[in-house]
Amino acid sequence: MIRIAIQAKGRLNEESVMLLREAGVTIEASKRKLLARSEDFPLEALYLRDDDIPHAVAMGVADVGIVGLNEVEEKAQAVEVAHRLGFGKCRLSLAIPGNEQYASLAWFEGRKVATSYPRILGRFFAEKGVRADIHKIAGSVEIAPSVGMADAIFDIVSSGGTLISNGLREVETVLWSEAALIVTPGLPAEKQALLAQLLFRIESVERSRGMKYVLMNIPKKRVDQVIKLLPGMKSPTILPLAQEGWCSVHVVIRENELWTKIEQLKTLGAEDILVLALEKMIK
Ligand code: ATP
Ligand code: MG
Numbered sequence: 661m662i663r664i665a666i667q668a669k670g671r672l673n674e675e676s677v678m679l680l681r682e683a684g685v686t687i688e689a690s691k692r693k694l695l696a697r698s699e700d701f702p703l704e705a706l707y708l709r710d711d712d713i714p715h716a717v718a719m720g721v722a723d724v725g726i727v728g729l730n731e732v733e734e735k736a737q738a739v740e741v742a743h744r745l746g747f748g749k750c751r752l753s754l755a756i757p758g759n760e761q762y763a764s765l766a767w768f769e770g771r772k773v774a775t776s777y778p779r780i781l782g783r784f785f786a787e788k789g790v791r792a793d794i795h796k797i798a799g800s801v802e803i804a805p806s807v808g809m810a811d812a813i814f815d816i817v818s819s820g821g822t823l824i825s826n827g828l829r830e831v832e833t834v835l836w837s838e839a840a841l842i843v844t845p846g847l848p849a850e851k852q853a854l855l856a857q858l859l860f861r862i863e864s865v866e867r868s869r870g871m872k873y874v875l876m877n878i879p880k881k882r883v884d885q886v887i888k889l890l891p892g893m894k895s896p897t898i899l900p901l902a903q904e905g906w907c908s909v910h911v912v913i914r915e916n917e918l919w920t921k922i923e924q925l926k927t928l929g930a931e932d933i934l935v936l937a938l939e940k941m942i943k
Contacts, residue, residue, distance in 0.1 A: 661702045662854040665722035668694075668707035672839050675747045676726040680705075682939075683861035702854060713842070714739055720844045723851050724858075730816065730837040734777050739842040743859055746866065748839035749818070752777055755828040756812045757805050762831050768792045768812065774804035775814035784834045802826040867941040870915045876925060876933040877901060878909050885928050889921065912938065 666676040677687060685701040697704045706722050713727040718737035725739075728748050732741065754773070756762060765788050772793040775781050785792055795810055802822055804810040814834070817823060823830055841862070847855060878886050883898060890896050890911045897910040909930075913921050922933060 661704065662724065662851050662858070663704050663706055663722045665706045665708050665713045665716045665725035665727075667710045667713070667727070670710060672710060672726060672728065672748050675745075675839070679726075679745065679747075679862065679865065682865045683858060685858070685861075701858075703858075711735070717842050717844050723844050723847055724855060725842045726839055727842060728837050729840050730777065730780070730835060732840065732842060733835060733837075734779050736779060738845060740845055741840045742843045742855070743841040743862065745839040745841060745862075748837070750816045750837050751818075751833050752780060752814065752835040752837065753817045753830045754781075754812060754814050754832040754834065755802075755817070755823050755830045758824075758827050758829045760829075762829070765790050765832065767831075771811040772809075773812045773814050774801050774810035776801060777814060780835060781814045802828060864940045864942045867943070868938045871938045871941065872913050872915055872918055873910070873936040873938045874913050874918075874922075874933065875908060875910050875936070876930040877906055878925075878931075879929045880905050880907050882928045883907060883909070886925065886930070889924055889928070912941070 664680075667673045680687060685698050685703055687698050687705045688696050694707050695704055696707070706716065708716055710727050710731050713722070713725040714732050714735035714737040716722045717725040717739045724742070726745065728750070729741070729744075730750070730752055732739065754768070756767065760767070768785070768790050769792065772795050773781065774795045774797050776796065776798060778794045778796045781794055785794070795804075797804065797809070801813050801815045803826060804813055806827060813828065817830055820830060841859070843855065886909055887896060890909070890913070899908045899910070901907055918935065925933065
């Protein structure tokens, strides 16, 4: 049995639960308890605030966890980052009131900066030789300058919309973050094996993202040209059709190339093209 800590509610919760479900690990969604056992994998989920996940994993209260790298860096606990998950992408940036002139980091010298990430910011300022006053607050960081609580802020940004609506301007990016799977160092062998199994499944799910399974009918005499166009996983699958002179081609295509490839295939005589969702790509 392996125990995974995931965010109880918030931006990472839904995608964490969905990723596990796609990996064949279903956790009871209704009437959520703090600890929920999976029905189909030897795993239990421990629902926590994201701030508490690095510590829980470092202590071994949970064996693994899904949390933003921003929290992993800030909490500086002894955990290993086993895999980046590609969701919950954001950055930690410094922002100042929009009407301020800004030339360099020297602007921050002697200023008061509000943040929920004092460790990351402290380290950054120390590296850059800036002496600023870091003021830790737990939330509503972006209103701190307008209410006179601070001169600037250091906070999470994704689109930048929140900053703009609070009259702030992003001037420096300090850390790029995304959700990651973190692990207790020195996991016992039995749990290592479950973790390896889980990672294998997660990687199969990730590989299939943005991929489509495409089937089409092609005149046999064009098959060589079609193969050149479509490399596929190994090579495309070609099946004969009952109708003389035609065959069926099956191939995996990256979604962002889909329309270009389909147009090229049509000029080669492809007909009856079916595009299907691809759930998993298992190597
Ligand atoms: P908790 O109650 O668990 O402490 P929280 O309020 O601290 O939740 P959320 O706002 O739910 O945190 O964000 C959780 C994580 O999601 C952040 O630590 C960050 O890694 C990521 N994140 C935050 N804001 C964004 C955003 N705008 N876009 C994408 N990811 C984000
Ligand atoms: Mg939090």
